[in-house]
Amino acid sequence: MEYLKFCFVFSCWVKFALCVFSTDTPQPPAAIPKEKLLVLTVATEETDGFLRFMKSANYFKYNVKVLGMGEPWKGGDVGRSIGGGQKVRLLKEAMEALADQEDLVVLTVDSYDLIFAGGPEEILRKFQQANHKVLFAADGLIWPDKKLADKYPSVRSGKRYLNSGGIIGYAPFINKVVTQWNLHDNDDDQLFYTKIYVDPLQRHTLNMTLDHKCQIFQNLNGAIDEVLLKFGTNLVRVRNTVYDSLPVVVHGNGNTKMYLNHLANYVPNTWNYEHGCSHCDDDILDLSQLKEYPNVLVGVFIEQPTPFLPEFFHRLLTLDYPKDKLKVFVHNNEVYHEKHIQKFWEENRNVFNTFKVVGPEENLSQGEARNMGMDICRTDVTCDFYFSMDSDVMLTNRQTLKLLVEQNRKIIGPLVTRHGKLWSNFWGGLSLDGYYARSEDYIDIVQRKRVGLWNIPFMAHVYLVKGSTLRNELKERNYFVLGKLDPDMALCRNSREMTSHREKDSPSPESFHMLRPPKGVFMYMTNRHDFGRLISTANYNTSHYNNDLWQIFENPTDWKEKYIHSNYSRIFTENVMEEPCPDVFWFPVFSQKACDEIVEEMEHYGSWSGGKNEDKRISGGYETVPTDDIHMKQIGYEKEWLHFIREFISPVTLKVFSGYFTKGYAVMNFVVKYTPERQAYLRPHHDSSTFTINIALNAKDTDFQGGGCRFHRYNCSVASQRKGWSLMHPGRLTHLHEGLPTTNGTRYIAVSFIDP
Template sequence: MRSAHVFGYDVKVLGMNDPWRGGDVAHSSGGGQKVNLLKQELENKWSEDILVLFVDSYDVLFLDTKENLLKAYDDLGAKVIFGAEDFCWPLQSLAEEYPIVKPGQKRFLNSGVFMGPASYLYEMVSASKIEDSDDDQLYYTKLFLNQDIRKKLEIALDHSSSIIQNLNGALNEVEVRFTEETGYLYNIKTNTKPVIAHGNGPVKVQFNSLSNYLAHSWTPTKGCQHCDETVIDMSKLEDYPVVQLSFFVETPTPFLDVFFDRIAELNYPKNLIHVTGHIGKSASSQMEVAKNFTDEYGSQYRSVTWLESSDESEGSARYRAMENCIAKDDCQFMFSIDGIVQLTNQDTLKHLVHTNRSAVAPMVTRREKLWSNFWGALSKTGYYARSDDYIEIVEGTKKGIWNVPFIRDVYLLSRNTVNLLMDRRLTSKKEADMEICRIAREKNVFMTVDNRYSFGYLVNAETYSTEHLHNDLWQLFDNPLDWEEQYIHKDYFSVVAPSVTMNDIQQPCPDVFWFPMMTEKFCRQLIEEMEHYGIWSDGKNNDPRLEGGYENVPTRDIHMRQVGWEEHWLHVLRKYVHPMQMKLFQGYDDKPWARMNFVVRYRPDEQPSLRPHHDASSYTLNIALNRPGIDYQGGGTRFVRYNCSLVQTKVGWVATFPGRVTHLHEGLETTKGIRYIFVTFVNP
């Protein structure tokens, strides 16, 4: 309909809101009802002056103006013109009865698009009786193959696709070309520029993909031409529709607390949002994180509904979310979002509602990857295939709203679309997204992805486990940027900048360099992880954890290799500590490595202090994990040679100093509470 309006065609829709009795034409023969509908419409339009163009609805695009259509029609020199294709359908046995055509031309009739004077068409559709469930293409084929009728009604086929381009079996014969104003199809086999494109047969996905560039939709010079059509005016608060936000955490998911923080920060009135939530069985250990969100913000939302029963299938949960939206008369859109989606753009929901699409997904990708939440094409088995423009869309060299065959993870559905999807109950346990999109394609729902703005990204949850207390600490390799944002101090990037020299770094004692490195969140979670593990050393010299079995200056501690985090910390040393090492210890370029990486616990009734000692290291890192004067009293580090103490430490700040010869030091007594520090002996 949009392409018809763009090129100025007057459209009369036949059979709108009538029950369909023409059979399942997508999978078998049928469609006779279309013949009868046209007959009813033409009964009072016998004038030969009225030229009628009949087209199928959901798989046809207009590519040019009425004027160019009429010119091409006159050039063909027939009264009634049908499109042509390479397949004789539905009866292959009739192929031999067709007239022979020139090499490269299409031989067989396709009834998806035809045109002619009203009187001629009426005589054609009145030639014999046809039941609604009979096949319309077979009906017209028999008329065409009857030489007397073909001659009388001057019926011809558009063998060279001058007007009508049927795409089934011909996708490799066409290419998209552009004028300054629009994209169009060019048939490189017949050197024609068709006026109408028909995505007949099993090429709907490819046809929809082509439509992204046709009929004033997108050009290289103008960009997206349709993106701002039919949008909702949201300039006033009263214009905001009510939305249902449905979140799904079906598998263990990293950084889920951040996910919910960002949901709460969406720039959309909470009193206009119904919330539904579902936590899958395998993610049940993360229910507390989700409950914290609803406990804190639930009263601000229009309603909150938990889709309980964690053992139900994902498909069933998503279906129940749809039911919940339809059951609420005010629910105009359903915003579905999975826990792996991190929305960094607070206007995402507002933007999607504004687009007013049947189904639209904000494009999100795994960070610095091509993995996204949409597919540009499908394989023969219905799974992922890379479209020609996939990389350009993902990388943003082409921006717009794109018709695609598959969206997942985060998308907005209109109420009408939700109704259509509920026609079939979802049962999938693992691939509910595949099932939803398959139904959408069968219902001719246009699924789109919007890549005009940066909306957020996807976390990688493939290897995420919940065996620890704070499992996100282990995400350094799978989600390195998220890990960095959550655990590396924001001011670290200022001190590590090339313009900052050694002399710019704080030195509370001689050659004791002090700078921010880890966040308070990291420090808190590391403490809690150690206490959760709970197997602290006894503070004696005999230590079976060490290769030699003996510790000269023992502490109450837990080593990182005990909790499976040694490789992660060694990576931190190489990535974040090494640049500071180069700045602070000039000429010492070796990449840092350490075997002794441990959290020490000081408390009055256990081990309150540590005698003067040198560290077995080239240099030592000592990170304060909690707050002096609040979490504990006393404590700190005294450097004996300089009679200088670092007492008022800051959480997440690292004190680094040479381990041997010059920096004999002691741990000052903790008199109250518990003091935690994270120590690393670098390059022993």
């Protein structure tokens, strides 16, 4: 018995030793050389999506063969219903020459809505690990026949249903699949593959499976919440967080094409944190190498009352682009702005190549007007670019047009934002109903923390379109009208989806052969430079004489640019300030335009007080030292004026009266009018204030003679106040002062008694 036990133990040790030291231990199969991978894709036209696909393929050095290029598409509208059989037919024809190459791996994928995120070596390694002859992409949603769901084999984990947008397999086995095709070009390709896969016998014989956990193929439809961007040192990937996988092929199937566009702004290595944008200088049009600049039609659209319109036209005039290469089309929908356009045209009628205005009398809708502008370029073969610009766009960068032309994209817009807000002229994403959704990178793009060239789903206000694009991809016209959508949304949707009129009417399956596949034109937004801003047109009241004066709250940047003296900021950097008398400070604050418009506003109001002691406008109804004036409150400007004091006077106060912090409040804010005929001077007095500002609104020796201010205690006078400059001095105790006589003309000053 003991002997038998010994023999048994000894034999076990022998077997163990043989297992450990045997040279016949199965080794893992040798890696498939990347030269043995052939990518087959179907594309009948070189759309933007196809070019992007090829760019990602070339990045990883895939061997790609394109099938069907130049053929008419007869495969139906696969973006909206069944179809795509033409792809199988073309693949079947291509596989006839490859069927006997047993070591060849064929990867067949869509191209218009697909990108590569990894290289051939990775995809072959993952295919080998799957240990099947044919591997289909997997989907969490079943299409097109939900009745086949029960026929699919059950899976413990992963996606259960087949998606035909990605297939990889050995050539003989791929051939055995596609040789079964005997249907029409407009029959459904996915239904064809599904019926083969759900047949247990075929599935076993052809050794087929699905990429259940997205190791190779990532279909985005129904799976957007599963994926996120993974930023690596040298490569940006898409990561599936459910299966912790890094798919190699990313497919924007169904209604996820815009999300694919977002991912492709980064993948495979389009943008990363280390190097920024890697494709921004691709296909650049070098204007310096051209014999002459391209011809541009500028379409200007004034669809609502818009503040700072003269400044808008001035920026158009000062664009750094040859004016003989610019034709201007203006649609003005506001009678109020006719005076501004007329003045600009009279002053610059010979500057541009042509200047055409369509006014409110034409009664055009926004969509009709924008279609008209675009049609002018579309029908003019000499029009190289169409530059559309709404009147609420302030382009502060004179190089904007050049920079956009140089980017050489079919449709591109410059980033413009509203001051101090995240409001911009683009959307980073769309909701399911086609309206605004904030993409995860929107804020970083708006704040220029991520700088580059961004494929986006929606833009408005300002953009450049190639003339050749208008005459080819966008040749059908009427792009600004689509149902109840506003014109900008209609243009963007039509550009993205490239639908014909029959497609918009939900075509029947019988008419698929008459349709072409969607081939969206990519729209780009660039934030590579600081281009300018959007102004707010909300709450723009046109009942005043100079309406822009009231825009200090809505559009503070433009208000400051127009109305604050150009040297104001130098008060704090270079000490551009004078002290003509003790504790009397003199500094620039208002621009010439501000002075003129305040005077015009007061004269337009016209109810000057006459310099009488009885004054119902003030508490008590009696003024001891009256002036011929109009209060800011009378013209509805007190709130704006007090804001001006807080924003532009208070900082100066802190600089000159060290340690004093003003409340920036004043009860008495008014414009005084001095004339020899009505009131020429003001007798000595103290002001009811802690300190007073006195801003000259017109120019001595040009508009009037005489005038000035004399401070008695110091026997010191300021007799030549500069237009737009303010005196600032204490109001009580120390600075008794008087207004010196105006001997000729009319003198205007703006006065505030601050911190009474």
